[in-house]
Amino acid sequence: MIIIMKPHTPKEEILIQKQKLEREGFEVNLSQGENYCILGLIGDTTKIDESKIGANEYVEKILKVQQPYKLANRLFHPDNTVINVKGEKIGGNKIAIMAGPCSVESEEQIVEIARRVKKSGARFLRGGAFKPRTSPYSFQGLKTHGLELLKLARKETGLPIVTEIMTADMIDKFVEDVDVIQVGARNMQNFELLKELGKTRKPILLKRGLSATIEELLMSAEYIMSEGNENVILCERGIRTFENYTRNTLDLSAIPAIKKLSHLPVIVDPSHAAGLWWMVEPLSKAAIAVGADGLIIEVHNDPANAKCDGQQSIKPDKFHRLMEDIDALAQLGSREIYETINF
Numbered sequence: 001m002i003i004i005m006k007p008h009t010p011k012e013e014i015l016i017q018k019q020k021l022e023r024e025g026f027e028v029n030l031s032q033g034e035n036y037c038i039l040g041l042i043g044d045t046t047k048i049d050e051s052k053i054g055a056n057e058y059v060e061k062i063l064k065v066q067q068p069y070k071l072a073n074r075l076f077h078p079d080n081t082v083i084n085v086k087g088e089k090i091g092g093n094k095i096a097i098m099a100g101p102c103s104v105e106s107e108e109q110i111v112e113i114a115r116r117v118k119k120s121g122a123r124f125l126r127g128g129a130f131k132p133r134t135s136p137y138s139f140q141g142l143k144t145h146g147l148e149l150l151k152l153a154r155k156e157t158g159l160p161i162v163t164e165i166m167t168a169d170m171i172d173k174f175v176e177d178v179d180v181i182q183v184g185a186r187n188m189q190n191f192e193l194l195k196e197l198g199k200t201r202k203p204i205l206l207k208r209g210l211s212a213t214i215e216e217l218l219m220s221a222e223y224i225m226s227e228g229n230e231n232v233i234l235c236e237r238g239i240r241t242f243e244n245y246t247r248n249t250l251d252l253s254a255i256p257a258i259k260k261l262s263h264l265p266v267i268v269d270p271s272h273a274a275g276l277w278w279m280v281e282p283l284s285k286a287a288i289a290v291g292a293d294g295l296i297i298e299v300h301n302d303p304a305n306a307k308c309d310g311q312q313s314i315k316p317d318k319f320h321r322l323m324e325d326i327d328a329l330a331q332l333g334s335r336e337i338y339e340t341i342n343f
């Protein structure tokens, strides 16, 4: 961090600042130019309260050299993090495919979809039991009954389950029942929820907020990690822009950016990004091409009658063909997905 003092700042003020920072444990390099005096801080500045320094009337400007997140930062952890969920790896050389309906609707629905996506090579079953809907009048999910049905589908197929948590009071139940806990876009900055999830050791799938910057997403990951849970998977799921042809705008550039800044695995959700079923295929391929560690895709056996997000859900046959293409693409990049089973 670099602190630029205003011209004509009294020498004693500069010394007071320097000593204060040294007392906080930083090494401070003073450099006096013709007009400006600059204090260069050496040490871990992630915990520094910038606003306190900025409140000093003699401070002209503060420049951050280091990112404000530490545990999620690749600088301090050069190797890619690989998260192991019951033997299934997320990160590293494997491409993790999660698939399933937007929401769990019935036993037949979730078990049938789970069987189909598994046959096509998906390694995780997604499905919402608690649904964050824009309208309170829309289907809100089957809630705890939905969790039971997900567990049933896991028992039938062996696929680990990924599902969204909405409130901290459900954490114990989710830790017990679920394999990957999803934090939805709307809760990305629910800091109390993030802190509580940080106290568990469950893998957390953290989705990027509707209008969150990459740095804000990484700071949210830091909330979870700073409580001791380092099993965080990031998810780019499209952001709000002026464009309204698609539901959101898939920020593909976020993938290489996050991979440069952080060691955490990052997956892409093409379904919520586009909001259109026919865009899921090209966006999935693009995501793999730019280096995503996996995909989370909405698949429904009867999209026209889905209780949620049918317009962006692909059918199992289409998912199967997509998986074959993804496999070919992955191999081009010397990566792999697990074998698809022909049927």
Ligand code: PEP
Binding pocket: 102, 128, 132, 183, 184, 185, 186, 207, 237, 269, 272
């Ligand atoms: C979902 O995965 O069904 C979902 C609600 O996603 P998001 O939080 O990204 O909108």
Ligand code: MN
Binding pocket: 102, 103, 272, 298, 308, 309
């Ligand atoms: Mn959905």
